[in-house]
Amino acid sequence: MSASQPVDRVYYIDDSGIPSTGLALYTAVGVPKAEAVRVLRAWQELRDRWSRDHGIPPEYELHANGFLAGRGRPGGRNPLKIERYRMAQEALDVIAAQPGLDIVTVYTHDADHWGRAKRRAYDRLLRVLDRRLAEAGETAALVVDGDGSEHLYDEVHRNLRPSRIPLAAVAVPAHASTWLQMADLVAYCGCQAIARQENKQFMWGWYGRHLPKALAPERC
Template sequence: MHQQPVDRHFYLDDSGAHDQGIWLYAWMGVPALDEACFFDEIDTFRAGLLAEYGIPVEFELHATKFLTGHGRPGGKELAARYRKHIAQHMLDLLDAQPDLSVGAVFAQRPLRHRRLMDEAFAGTLRRINAQLEAAREYGRLVIDGDGTNPLYQAAFDEVRPARITGFKFVPAHESQPVQFADLIAYTAFQWLVRAPKRAFMHHWYPAHLAKAHGPERV
């Protein structure tokens, strides 16, 4: 069987609160031809964090931990204002990429956790597939995780997105792009739920990701 060339890689991560009946997947779609240059920009960004804040390149920028003050990058405390500035810089870096796509899809219903995730992921597959169809492109997914959750293959088999050639799993701590996708997911989630303790970032999704799709409810 002929394997279609991949025009765009989509880096995905999720965020949500099953006790509130809401789950969300967010993505950034990187054109394959621009990927090397984009990765170089991420490397430059991380080198800047090391020089200015002493944050090692291998330190995982996990949004829910980083923005809540957890972790001591480089063995040192990092003030909340710097953490917020760094996260906003990350979002601005994405928005500055002319051909990079960003979006989020969520499910909000009183369902069991697995079913809620399934609906959100299936909706994400349909949205990404529609984007690829409109652009006459093919894409491949890179999902945060270790590949042990059967939900993803089951949803993929159910939706059968013709423009998505497949997917693979990469843990966020091993992938800088997935860490960016994690921040998109957390930003979109906070835009939706408006948690009082995260009021500082309620406006981030529309303010820093002007090109972003959604968050779209399924």
């Protein structure tokens, strides 16, 4: 397969986890190229509603960890946490409603070395994506949140050489990508579905409840 061939979908990937416990997690949101414009339109409609109803500018970066913790003053105001929770769940529902999206979450634990856990989780993620793409007869490109300084993605891709993913992930900062902000929210919910931190009990069931068609998080 030539790296110059067009791909059928793009997977947007974000990581999450809890370094102090050794939990490392990756989530990939796969967007069919043919559906990308329609999905973006649905997301923009959501952000426009937030602007009207909550005063949050459409261009405000949605970063789940800070947003749900009540940090930041989007548009100069500070929505109550309960408002933020409802908005996050609404965003998950919009993501879940888009036909053709493929959501995959993989995680692992290594209490002795979080970096090793991240590498193992990313390796497993690529294997799962490659298998699913082969079953569907598709190829894909990868986009990951980052500034290009993380060598893990190139190294794992080079070692694994997934047949349906011709190129290693391209790093893009999340503030520049609506898609990565979606992946960030899904990854954060996936993390809490696994970690079940007491102070985030309110969202333990979000992943399963609001993303019913997503694969359950897979441990490796």
